[in-house]
Amino acid sequence: MHILTIVCYNISIAMAERQDHKEEYVFRNVQLFKNATLGTGSYGAVCKAKCDQLLCAAKLLYPVLLQMTVPDFGKEHRHPFRRFETECAFLSRINHPNIVQYLGTYRDPDTNAPVLLMELMDESLTHFLESSPGDIPYHIQVNVSYDIAQALAFLHSNGIIHRDLTSNNVLLIAGTRAKVTDFGMSKFRDINVTRLATMTTCPGTPAFMSPEALNEPPVYTEKLDNFSFGVLLVQTATRQFPKPTDRFITRELVDPRFPNQAIQANVPVPEIERRQAHMSLIEPTHPLFPIARNCLKDRDVERPSSQQLCQTLDALKRTPQYQESSQQDLHQMLREKDEQLQVNQEIITENQKTITQNNEQLHTKDMQNHQLTTRLGRATEENQILQQDRVTIQQEAEARERQLRRLNQELQSSEENTAALQQAIDQRDREVTQLRQTLASKNEEIHDLSTRMHQVTLQDEQATPMKPPEPPVCIGYGSSAVIGDKAYFNTRGGTRVILCNR
Structure with a gap:
């Protein structure tokens, strides 16, 4: 900022x-x-x-x-x-x-x-004149000229010379109100001095400059601006930018020293002649024509003052021609407004039809939107239910997952216990297998021993008399006992008795 x-x-x-x-x-x-x-x-x-x-x-x-x-x-x-x-x-x-x-x-x-x-401002006077489709209405010409003259009268009464008054330095508002601008070339002069004074070289636009300002050295007063104002009057009435001819023309003159001889000399051309092509575009009966001619005088003392220009133009604003032009312009504006109003009315009618169609479409869209809103509400409710079910299922899934993890842990522990038990069973099976092998070996030895003992018993019975029976000996399966001189073995075939040879 x-x-x-x-x-x-x-x-x-x-x-x-x-x-x-x-x-x-x-x-x-x-x-x-x-x-x-x-x-x-x-x-x-x-x-x-x-x-x-x-x-x-x-x-x-x-x-x-x-x-x-x-x-x-x-x-x-x-x-x-x-x-x-x-x-x-x-x-x-x-x-x-x-x-x-x-x-x-x-x-x-x-x-x-x-x-x-x-x-x-809206535009320059140059642009306004060039862009106008036809002649500028008379009352607008007078109004613009009067505004410029008012500005000059104010400046000159305060001792200010604009020195560059052109159509580019006059700005307009709405094509009716004019204002002067660009004071980069302006200069003060003593308002109490009535005689001409030598000034600095005038820097303005040549097509709008007075002859005294183009001389060397330049000698001019505020009437310089009044000359430029006359050029603006012609430009406003014709809508043509000024293009004056050369300031000097070569002519044969009598040599004052030798009357019988002629010499070539550059003679200044009067401004009215220089601008004749421009001036000829205005009807001599045009009220601005005599004002422009007076402003374009070669001698500045013959030009009207800014105050006089204001008075003359103010008087033109009260003439019937001005009033008629103003009325015509007003009527033209009203006709244009009526035409524009009619066009606008047609546009409004078309817009109303379009609005009606759009309203119908909007009504249909509203009904569709209502239906969609209803369906959306139902879908929202269903979605809420589904969300609740989803939450419940999610909770159940989490509980099942926790339970599954716990069962997996128990299963893993059980598998570990089963593996340990299986190892113990395998160890016992190996021990049982060894015991069975040992038992089978013992049984074979006992069987062989029983067989020998039986043979010895038979031999012994045959050799010795009968003795009273031995008391019964009860021994367990796979065990043995010694009673007296006999050894008892309990085998699959029964109890075997073998005599001990002590």
């Missing part, structure tokens, strides 16, 4: 003598729209700008011109920065309804170049 404080310029001595006080204005935010160019000139361009909420115009110097050296004395107007300072100085002290309002100056943050802020 750029805070802009605007202080009136105090440059020249003449300005210092007229400066009673300084006025300060503050804009908190200044925006330059450099792409929205309104026009270009020899030392700068004008673009749109915005000071806070106010749309305005901004004149920017070309940055390269700020590097120019100071020119020779008497030609300060050729230095762009000096012209810019001069324009700011004049505008800061001028307040008139027919002069573009000065708003202030500040530095462009991008280039650090000074920027002149002014009120925003």
Whole structure:
């Protein structure tokens, strides 16, 4: 955000003598729209700008011109920065309804170049005349001319000469109200001096300049602007930019020293003759024609003053021709408004039909939307139920998962126990197998021993008498006992008795 404080310029001595006080204005935010160019000139361009909420115009110097050296004395107007300072100085002290309002100056943050802020106008008089499809209505010609004359009368009464009054430096609002701008060439002169004074070289546009301003050295008064005003009158009436012929023409003249001889000399051409082609485009009966002729006089003393121009033009505004032109223009505007109103009415009718169709479509869409909303509500309810079921299923799945993890842990523990038990069983099976093998070996030995004992018993029975029976011996399976001189073995075939040979 750029805070802009605007202080009136105090440059020249003449300005210092007229400066009673300084006025300060503050804009908190200044925006330059450099792409929205309104026009270009020899030392700068004008673009749109915005000071806070106010749309305005901004004149920017070309940055390269700020590097120019100071020119020779008497030609300060050729230095762009000096012209810019001069324009700011004049505008800061001028307040008139027919002069573009000065708003202030500040530095462009991008280039650090000074920027002149002014009120925003619609277009220049040049553009207005060139873009007009036909002749400018008479009352508008008078109104524009009167506004320019009012501005000149104000300037001249304050000792200011514009020095560059052209159609490019006259701006319009709505094609009816004119204001003078571009005071980069303006100059103060002592309003109490009535005689002609030698001035600096006049820097204005040659096609609008008076003959005395084009002389060397130039000697002119504020009537210079009145001459330019006459050129503007012709341009406004004809819509043609002025193209005067050469200022001098070569003619044969009698040599004052030798009357019988002729010499070639450059003779100045009267301005009326130089601009005859331009003037011939106006009807001699046109009320602005005699005013223009008087302003284009070669001698400035013969030209009317700015006050006289205002009075003459003010009188034209009360003539029947002016009133008739104004009424015609008003009627034309009304007809155009009626035609435009009719076109607008047709457009409104079409728009109403379109709106009706759109309303019907909207009604259908609303019904469809209502149905969709109902279905959406049901779907939302179902979705809520599904969400609840999903949560329940999720909880059950989590519980099942926890249970499964617990069972897996138990199964893993059981498998570990089973493996340990299987190892113990395998160990016992191996031990049982070994015991069985040992038992089988013992049984074979016992069987062989029993067989031998039986044989010995038979032999013994045959050799010895019968003895009383032995008491019964009860022994377990696979065990043995010794009673007296006999050994008892309990085998699968029964109890075997073997005599012990002690």
